[in-house]
Amino acid sequence: MNDSSETEGILTQQNGEAVPLAGVDIQADIAGRGAKVKVSQQFKNTEKKSIEAVYKFPVPENAAICGFRALIDGRIVEGRIEEKEKAFELYDKALADGHNAQLMDEERPNIFTLSVGNIKPGGNVIIEITYITLLDSYNSEVRFFLPTTISPRFTPASQKDENGIPASALVNPPFAFKVSYGLTINVNIADKKAIASIESPSHTIKTSFKNDETHVIFSADKISMDRDFILTITYKKNFTNRAYTSQAAGETFLQIDLTPDEKTEENQDNDLPKGREIVFVLDCSGSMQGDSIEEAKKALEILIKALSTDMMFNIYRFGNEFDHLYKSSKPYNEKTMKEALKYLSKTDASMGGTQILPPLADIYKEEPAGGFRRDVILITDGQISNEDEIMELVQRHDNKAKLSTVGIGSGPNEFLIKAVARVAGGASELIAPQERIEPKILRLFQKVMAGRISKLEIDCGSDIDQTPACPVAFMRQATSIFVKIKKSDFQGKGVTVKQYNHQGTISRKWDIDLEKVNGEVMPISKLWAREKIRDLEEGSGLRKGSQQRQRIDEKKHETVTSISLQYGILSRSTSFVGIEKKTDGKTETSDMVLRVVPANVTKGWHGTSSQPAFLRKSTVQYSIIDVSESHQSGQVADPAPDFLSHLISGHTLCMPFRKAAAGIRNVLSQRSKRDPLMDILAQQRIGGGFNINRRVCDILKISDSKLRSIADDMQMKKRADCLDILTTAIILAFLELKFGNRRDEWEAVVSKSRRELEDRIKDFKPIIDGAPLLDWAKKFMKEKLISL
Secondary structure, eight states, rough: OOOOOHHHHOOOOTTOOOOHHHHEEEEEEEEEEEEEEEEEEEEEESSSSSSEEEEEOOOTTOOOOEEEEEEEEEEEEEEEEHHHHHHHHHHHHHTTTEEEEEEEEETTTEEEEEEEEEOOOTOOOEEEEEEEEEOOTTTEEEEEEOOOOOOBOOOTTOOOOOOBBHHHHOOOOOOEEOOOOOEEEEEEEGGGEEEEEEESSSEEEEEETTTTTTEEEESSSSSSSSSOOEEEEESSOOOOOOEEEETTTTEEEEEEEEOOOGGGGGGGGGGGEEEEEEEEEESSGGGGTTTHHHHHHHHHHHHHOOOTTTTEEEEEEEEESSSSSSSEEOOSEEEEEEEEEEEHOOEEEEEEOOOOHHHHHHHHHHHHOOOOEEEEEEEEEOOOOOOHHHHHHHHHHHTTEEEEEEESSSSHHHHHHHHHHHHHHEEEEEEOOTTTTTHHHHHHHHHHHHHHHEHHHHHSSOOOOESSSSOOOOOOOOOEEEESSSTOOOOSSSSEEEOTTTTEEEEEEEEEEEEEEEEEOOOOHHHHHHHHHHHHHHTOOOOOOOOOOHHHHHHHHHHHHHHHHHTTTTOOTEEEEEEEEOOSOOOOOOOEEEEEEEEEEEETGGGGOOOOOOTTTTTTHHHHHHEEEEEETTTTSSSSHHHHHHHHHHHOOOOHHHHHHHHHHHHHHHOOOHHHHHHHHHBBTTTBBBBBHHHHHHHHHHHHHHHHHHHHOBBSOOOHHHHHHHHHHHHHHHHHHSSSHHHHTTTTTHHHHHHHHHHHHHHHOEEEEEEEEHHHHHHHHHHHHHHH
């Protein structure tokens, strides 16, 4: 946000008014990458007058919301989808006539407004919302993501109203540091035998098993809705290419999950520039204060060190204004790397509001250097309300740069993070505060360097309606493409995914068998409709033609509305409405008061904390926070609240403090455990090759003297630094053998060392014990690892 005065203005309290939201309950069923979620929101009127409750809440940005009903004192009212303005008219008239009514509007794909009208004194209303979604996956891992609150969104002064309503009012509820309602959850995961591990980096959880399912709940009975809930499920096997078919209302639908393997790199277009220019864009606005900016700086430092000397780069920082490291990108070398790290070390989140458009516009106005292709990597919490403007800008310039995004914080704007990357043909990652940064950042770097797999089309031998129209895939990441077949008697047994190059010829094909599924259990028709609506709303689903924007927007609205009504999927053009007409003649048409439910301020937003000021200033504050929040998933938390309550109330610390101190030491010892992979990567030199030190020798289980002895015995065609060549070969062999399952974290980073080694081997032909160096190194490390 802009400054302290704006911060105080947006963090409003309820001034003694009762908050009608009593609690939120989540029931989720997960099978593979698919999830069906039921959100139950309970409202109670404890006042003496009837109330209209209004509540803004988030859902995942790719959720297909397909169910809405109200339970009013035990009676069920089923909602239906109507065109947005018509739905409001029906809702408004019902309230004016004294009836019960409910309305749900989509403000953004991840922000919704629920209105529950005419809750009588003492009345109880439960709103049940059902959605289906596909979970993000990578290799064998899926990520169940549940946003619980809306972080305050910055609205630029230049942003236009939407249908006469200020954008800020549409996306920002009132906020409070503490709210009376909380969250409960029950997640059921199918096929427990296929699961290797389950963990939550965001919350402490309990797991149990029954029949073939795994059940997950919070360790506490109820938790605060101040950060996203993240559940990571790792299966024993990687996801592979799959295709499903189902029927609904006489129509046939296909879902194709394409998961390209690592060999797809060689099929990238050969006519693209070979040089790479990387421009990093770092959010330094006020909302990034606290953990977010520190996490972002750490992520950027990792990316800077991963560059190679054949690249060019630059760094932008932005808030209300922006600045940059260089006027134009410069070659990456030891001097520019040190300048970049110094620039980064002086960076903090003190640049005011979140103005993302100006720095991106400045980058796009300059053409990439000759022979170079440009990638932009945006690191932000995305707390803005002008997502559509940013998407339009990057989509207009996607011929100049591919933009990828990293979302940081406890409640980043998932819609912006994913949608901007999607329309720009880039990759995206979301990193929660307790998740390890390095794997995800290096994974994103791997995707950026390997390049996207685009120009994909589905061929199933019939006339089809494919969505997304222009899908983009990345290595080892499942990408779903949906198809509606216009032929009613489709009997196909398989599909072919074709990748085209710039010349329009097929560069690669994937043949995938079709598996029939029950349309009720796996409603592909609704997933197709949701993806089709998103494609239209983001500007990719209509054929390019006339530039008359108003008429195009009207056509888009009509098409989206039609799909939404036909398939029962909520959109920005439609709303759910439910009306219970009273038949006993006891209608109430006066004295109803409006009650707007406040949202819990996101944990860590703007550097805020829920702790008292005196405790936030304490020198042990960092450790105390860790004790209460950093327990491993699946373990019941040690009673940290006991000692915290003594601290807050000013009581003595005697015995509770000993337990607290033990907990602190345990947490710090866990944090001090070093990742050997990251320690090795940190020793890579700018031009390639690795520095050897005691830590690297300890990881490799070989002494420095032994390495030097082997290097002295190595035979070379020409004189060279034998130790340097030997060390690089051994480390690359070690990474292959020891960390093959984490290849996505290191492969792109060490590519410069691999290229340098290959060039040296070609020139010097090194041999040890009669074997070529690479063969010897692989055998040597394999024997070393077996002995361990």
